[in-house]
Amino acid sequence: MPDTRLTSKNSRYYAMLCIGVLIYAASLLVRLGKLLIDPSLLRDAAVYLNWVNSWVETGDFYFLILGKAPMAPPLPLWSIKTLMELTGVDAEIAGRTLSLFLGSLIPVIGFFFALRFTRSIRISLVSALLLIVHPRLVEFSVQPIRENWYIFFIAALVFVLCEAVRKSTVLKWGACGIFLGLSTFSRLEAMEFFPVAALILLFLVFFKKISLKEMLLSGIALCLTFGATALLVLWGIDFDSRFLSMDLAWNVWVRLLAGWLSRIHL
């Protein structure tokens, strides 16, 4: 049985980096293979690309939110549009490129999350392997759909949350807020991590890992960075569509909250 324990801090760091790069390369290869075999577009992917095209050609995101597509995920559409404008590629190439990039990173984050969760490198490697070949993740990764953004950001969020649980700092909770904001603007379901974060903070106070003051500070940091991220995303959308930001922000927020609340049927 080979010794998988990594002793030196530096060697451990480089070993982890190498493993991460290898996982990413393997993941990317599998996804590229899938794309070569089956380049078809899912229906929803076609819808998103259609919206992006409309947005690019009209410079108007407002009508998507208010009329045509009230549930349009702003962040994935905006990032596809931005890549299109920066590189001049069409919507499909831009969407697939971003999806491949983010989708291939998911097994890497999964590996580090498993390492934090189980503290076993063997389990983490098996997790990464399963995530590399997971049929649904592979399929998502080659399609320009919002799931890639959503899974990537919540995976990053969960990883940072784990870090914050082990050693809570305001900085880490602030990072959680950023990923929470990004994932919420990719898919509304990410709002579930608000109560999760609250639960974790209460847990940490209950087990005296942090003081009440630290809990409040951490919570405020999370909310502030979440708000800042949300405003940045809205500013990006607004910047392109040249609409009053407060008007758009108000509509987006109302819709997000209304959508969120309306779906709870306890």
Place this chain on the structure above:
Amino acid sequence: MTMLEAFEKIPKGVNIIIFIWALIGLYLLIRDPKFKKDKYFWLYTVVIAFMVAWRVAIRILTSRYAAGLIIPFVVLASVFLVNSVKRRHLIVRLGLYVLIAVTGFIVLKMNLDSTTRNYYSDTIAEIYEDLGQSRGKDYTFLVEHDDYSRIYFLTHLGKKVGRIKDEEVHDFVFGYRRIYPDTILNTPSKNITDEISRLDNMRLLASLIEKKTSKRIKKQFIYAVSGHDECVPISKSQIAPRAENDLLENGDMEELDSPEESFGKLETYLGNEALIRAVDPALRTPRAAYFTFVPPDEPPAPSAEGAPGAKDYDPLINGTAILPGFSMQSDFSIDGDRSARICAADGTASLMFEKRVQSGRYEYSMLVQGETGTEICVSYEVCRADGDRELRTVALLTLPDKRLFQVRTRFSAEDLADADFFRVGVSVRNGEAFFDDFSLSPVPAEVLTARDAD
């Protein structure tokens, strides 16, 4: 949708094999003394349980909503896989290796299945071919779901068509029943074909396609449904005189004159009965930017001047809209002196006739001749007094060659229900065509019934 359905969607979203492995993995972790006393482990377990409960509470609509659970469940599944092969008897270990290999094979197969499951890659081409054969290859139809952005987008990209579910097929057929929906089913659905055949003004062109996929024969039924639309080649000697009861007085375009002289005449001539508009190719919806009539002494809009479709012609009517590439003039004759030429270099330009008529059945026809490959869209717009409008596509066809064609289509009473007035029109997409002899005539019910029987 009940909460219990979430328990079906979650394993499906996570992958059923991994879901089972994860449950066993969780059980192993709970029993593991190292984790049993670890409060962090319990915190994570509670968080995962909360994520599951959240999805049950909000009643997830599809298995994709469970995508957020994939990573935690995969980690738990890995716990099972790693724990199952250590510190056990050789026989047990071998058995577990076999179990893992078999389930791993199933996961791999799922991956391959998802890769090869695109049975519809050549759908559009096959329907094209099928319709062409069924009508003697005189012309072909562009089969497309207009108004339905996703399919529209796919067909315009020339991309492979993704999976279409049974219930969506139903929506296509009944929601957009005048548009040649190609409906694709994995299994033949007699109910749908029966219902289609009962619909007024509909015709079913059914096609069975067998496709070999992963060493299995998949049968697909493809239904092309249309109204009584006809698009037949016609010679000039076959052109019938105008019907006495024709509601379009301006059906012949002879009144149109040369560009320099005719604008005022056209304005008077078309008056309030016609309008020309361009549909934004980006929106691909009836959210149109309307062309407005511009007095001839006003300079043409710069965008139209330099546009690819307009540069060869002197645009008779220029748009103040921002959309370039559209023109209309009348220097070519199909029948009589002059015909309308509609050119849309990049996008859609439409000519519509507005009629305030009583509800009833009508036949709408026109002569068309144009560049090979030009897309012609016959449509009508139901207008209400409160300003509400709804544009419906009747037929989409691509001109196969430069011959003269007669296009005929019919509107039923149901089509015009709730309309205070309506507009019939024709659009040109990505090309140019000449039109003449627009005609809108009431159709006696008995005639329609006789044709339906055919």
